[in-house]
Amino acid sequence: MKRSSERILTTHTGSLPRPEPLVAMLKAKEAGALADRAGFERDVKAAVADAVHKQTDAGIDIVNDGEMSKVGYSTYVTDRLTGFESAAPSFMLRVADVADFPGYERRWAEDVSVTSLKRPCCTGPIKYRGQAELEADFANLKAALAGVKVEEAFMSAASPGVVSMFLENRHYPTHEAFIGAVADAMKTEYEAIYRAGFVLQLDCPDLAMGHHVRFPDKSVAEFRKIAQTHVEAINAATAGIPADRVRMHLCWANYHGPHHRDIPLKDIIDIILKARPQAVSYVAANPRHEHEFEVFNEVKLPAGKLLIPGVIDSTSNFIEHPELVAMRICNLARVVGRENVIAGTDCGFGTFAGSATVDSEIVWHKLRAMAEGARLATKRLWS
Secondary structure, eight states, rough: OOOOOOOBBBBOOOOOOOOOHHHHHHHHHHHHHOHHHHHHHHHHHHHHHHHHHHHHHTTTTTOOOOTTTTTBBBGGGGGGGEEEEEESSSOOOOOOHHHTTTHHHHHHTTTTTHOOOOEEEEOOOOOBOOOOHHHHHHHHHHHHHOOOOOSEEEEEEOOOOHHHHHBBSSSSSSHHHEEEEEEEEHHHHOOOOOOOOOOOEEEEGTTHHHHTTTTTTHHHHHHHHHHHHHEEEEEEEETTTGGGGGGEEEOOOSSSOOOTTOOOOTHHHHHTTTSOSSSEOOOOOOOOGGGGGGGGHHHHOTTTOOEEEEEEEOOOOOOOOOOHHHHHHHHHHHOGGGGGBBBSSSSSSSSSSTOOOHHHHHHHHHHHHHHHHHHHHHHOOOO
């Protein structure tokens, strides 16, 4: 995995704005009503090529496919795993911090992107069946990268824990058994991404947002045990991949809300750092978490580990000033070492198709501001 050995490198979390016609086709595919499969595949390939070029034009060094083929970063797995069927889940994703404000919760629940989210349930044995879609993803990204100068390319995949957070288990006897089954199946996808030559990014928001979204009634100690189980599943599923070819993303949910119930980074960082992935991408720009670079004054970053702090917010249409981006980068780099920091985003800009809160044109301006801020930080850190 590339490091910021000569300058601050830039990347992002994964999902990027999808073209509106592609959003419609993804929704149709999710509903089992996709009429033109060949047209869908052509549009995905074109969208990936466009996303790669826009990333490089914006100054992003470590790029991906923008997750153009996926309806959602976590729920896409139901197209690639057996054992899931459409059924109303018995639990709602009632976000605890939003629920504290009933007026806001009513407005929040009216958001179509929230109410239309499809969450099939696990009703049978889980096995991997998504090889064809995965190979198409590889081919599209490789084609888009041809003739384009980048430092590296990554591809995202859902972690076992985030699958369990969104998709209900009605088949396996325990949560641990469900997590283990997902990990065993998704191992196929993880290892294939590595063999294809891409850095594997595991999306693991469950390790943070799980506390106030899925387990709001659990104590910190109880939630830490759940998080530890999820990390153990990650470690087992990636045991055959070098740690320096894996990164993970941690977040407290990508929505504009109060977030006053977010579990502090200091309460989970020791568990996060036990995970095999070499790099940890995490929220570090929004008003609830920007101060947490100070955690690393107390917690020593293990040798070889990298941090990818979000230096631009993924829920705000403000375009960050490059000076602010540079300040955020330098705050952390001066604690953990410049070579251990890659600039990133708080979360994705299209975590579910049609759910973007940041205007698609503004996204690219925000990414350009991040790249400019990284250049400013480089001057200060290497002066």
